[in-house]
Amino acid sequence: MSAQSLRAAQASLAAEHAAVYGYAVVGARVGGDRRTQATAAYDAHRARRDALVRTVHDLGGEPVAAESAYALPFAVPDSAAAVKLAAVLEDRIADVYSDLVRAAGGPLRQEAAAALREAAVRAVRWRGSGVPFPGLAERSAAGTA
Template sequence: MTAPAAVTAAAQAALAAEHAAVYGYGVVGARVEEGRASDAREAHEAHRARRDALTRAVRGLGAEPVAAAAAYALPFAVPDGAAALRLAAELERRLTAVYADLVRAATGDLRGEAAAGLREAAVRAARWDGGSVAFPGLTERAAPDRS
């Protein structure tokens, strides 16, 4: 069965973002302070599980899953624990966007899984940086920056 192109593209984008998150959490885990190391390990494992589930979902849509890159460019330098916390929050915020796109495109079980992925990423982002937005993943609904 071949899925509509929009669903496949959104699922592939979510899978690519999960590959990047797994890589990014390797960096986070190496730099985060001792008190947050277990949070980083749990997030890393959660993203590995989501990555594996998305790999199966993309195959189920009749497509070849996008492969992980050997390395990923980080959005900023991560020399210490504070930067590692910012990176973890940024990884999660990026995931909310791709999962929101997948929720829009998908139906049925895949849509439910995408909604769960969005929710989990939004909660983790809030835990990492202490802030949240009203509509995670929906940049068109985000409150304007008032700084």
């Protein structure tokens, strides 16, 4: 594996650390069925984070540690803001996994593609709509082919 794969895996790991933190906030603000959805996403991101720790080790790197806290992109005072945050978290995860798909090969590339797909599906569930190119922010924002 290349140094590029290791950098992309580290970036994915850092994003998963942030997602786990973010979903703790989401889970505290949403209620009912959305809390179940938040818990499932939290668990999924923890599992991906743990797998990436092993991947980074396997690639010869020292896994990036989680920060003690993360700055949220906006205030999350209520359930509506928490739902919006969850969609943003998934968009960010899709972005870093798209980089890992481009950088890696073999089983790691397959895992990254699966993680990107899962993030895109969760984002649609939170947002209620999808984006044309999950993980490719520049194309999603422009709506170009």
